Amino acid sequence: MKIEAITLRELQMPLVHFFETSFGRTTTRRILLVTVHADGLEGWGECVAGEAPYYSEEYIEGAWDVSARYLAPALLGKTLQSGSEVPALLARVREHRMAKAALENAVWDAEAQEKGTPLWKLLGGTQREIACGVSIGIQDSHEQLLQKIETELAAGYQRIKVKVKPGWDVEVLEKIRARWNGILLSCDANSAYTLADSDRLKDFDRFNLLMIEQPLWSDDFYFHARLQKQLLTAICLDEAIRSARDAEAALELAACRIINIKVGRIGGFSEAILVHDVAQAFKVPVWCGGMLESGIGRSHNVALSTLPNFTLPGDVSASKRYWKEDIIEPEVEVSPQGTIAVSDKPGRGYELRKDLIEKLTVRKEVLKN
Numbered sequence: 572m573k574i575e576a577i578t579l580r581e582l583q584m585p586l587v588h589f590f591e592t593s594f595g596r597t598t599t600r601r602i603l604l605v606t607v608h609a610d611g612l613e614g615w616g617e618c619v620a621g622e623a624p625y626y627s628e629e630y631i632e633g634a635w636d637v638s639a640r641y642l643a644p645a646l647l648g649k650t651l652q653s654g655s656e657v658p659a660l661l662a663r664v665r666e667h668r669m670a671k672a673a674l675e676n677a678v679w680d681a682e683a684q685e686k687g688t689p690l691w692k693l694l695g696g697t698q699r700e701i702a703c704g705v706s707i708g709i710q711d712s713h714e715q716l717l718q719k720i721e722t723e724l725a726a727g728y729q730r731i732k733v734k735v736k737p738g739w740d741v742e743v744l745e746k747i748r749a750r751w752n753g754i755l756l757s758c759d760a761n762s763a764y765t766l767a768d769s770d771r772l773k774d775f776d777r778f779n780l781l782m783i784e785q786p787l788w789s790d791d792f793y794f795h796a797r798l799q800k801q802l803l804t805a806i807c808l809d810e811a812i813r814s815a816r817d818a819e820a821a822l823e824l825a826a827c828r829i830i831n832i833k834v835g836r837i838g839g840f841s842e843a844i845l846v847h848d849v850a851q852a853f854k855v856p857v858w859c860g861g862m863l864e865s866g867i868g869r870s871h872n873v874a875l876s877t878l879p880n881f882t883l884p885g886d887v888s889a890s891k892r893y894w895k896e897d898i899i900e901p902e903v904e905v906s907p908q909g910t911i912a913v914s915d916k917p918g919r920g921y922e923l924r925k926d927l928i929e930k931l932t933v934r935k936e937v938l939k940n
């Protein structure tokens with residue numbers, strides 16, 4: 572396929588309920604979508620960068636700029652067979668993984684359509700059904716959090732993850748465990764602690780958590796390895812793992828026992844598959860994380876989650892938890908057993924609601940050679 576044009580667009584989508592982590596609260600997502608136009612096909616990708624550089628250094632304005640100025644021009648006019656050829660073409664630009672992932676994944680999306688294959692099969696997926704958990708943000712009160720957990724458990728989700736930070740941690744976990752002793756429960760600190768908090772983190776051991784996600788600095792393996800030695804609870808790295816090389820280094824150091832794979836953070840499907848493979852070789856399970864994506868990113872997360880070593884429930888949950896109306900059809904729906912069945916349709920398996928996408932678009936730029 573010859574890449575004839577690339578469209579960048581920003582959508583603004585208000586969340587049904589605010590989402591708060593240790594680094595801040597989001598009420599409306601500003602979402603950068605890219606469309607790759609090739610041989611009459613349209614491949615779509617989503618850049619998961621936040622509105623501000625708080626989760627990582629990437630943010631929507633920066634991602635837009637680097638995409639328009641450097642990344643899209645490196646693809647325009649090129650003839651490609653596969654999404655797997657994209658990383659080499661973008662390699663001259665350092666980092667900017669979320670911006671790169673949107674473009675690479677759009678090419679995979681087009682490739683799946685061109686080959687008439689479901690995207691998940693093209694990626695090497697083997698599971699026809701994926702297990703779903705939910706990520707629940709920091710709330711205004713403990714009561715509000717407990718109510719949310721109750722709703723999600725009733726909906727069938729297989730694992731509850733709560734966000735924690737100093738001041739919203741032990742007491743919260745105590746209350747959850749007092750009410751639901753047996754559920755699969757984990758927590759995510761988004762780098763809110765330091766080694767000075769080791770005793771507090773050790774205290775988390777009494778809650779029988781499936782994992783503690785990214786307790787320490789977003790760029791660290793070494794001190795996570797030190798902390799892991801002191802904890803019974805498994806550490807899962809999110810922010811710190813940006814490549815297969817990172818995964819290998821972290822696992823060799825025993826900095827974690829579980830990895831959260833986010834295709835945006837890792838820079839695209841090709842590298843995400845490599846991270847999956849490294850973890851598998853170390854017999855370390857992975858799961859698919861989320862970044863409050865619209866249906867496009869969500870459908871790509873569903874496809875990635877079908878790879879064999881995605882053995883823990885992911886943060887891949889129903890569209891309606893985030894959006895009044897999602898931009899795909901059907902929306903992502905989760906069964907009462909907390910699973911999503913993958914589609915055998917060619918491509919991403921979900922149609923686009925183009926009228927709604929246009930309606931939500933606040934900025935658009937078409938790039939051509």
Ligand code: OSB
Pocket residue numbers: 592626705706759761809860861862863864886887888
């Ligand atoms: O750390 O997993 C995270 C959302 C934004 C930024 C970081 C994270 C999250 C989530 C939400 O936990 C996952 C989802 O999309 O449901």
Ligand code: MG
Pocket residue numbers: 759761784785809810831860
């Ligand atoms: Mg996380």
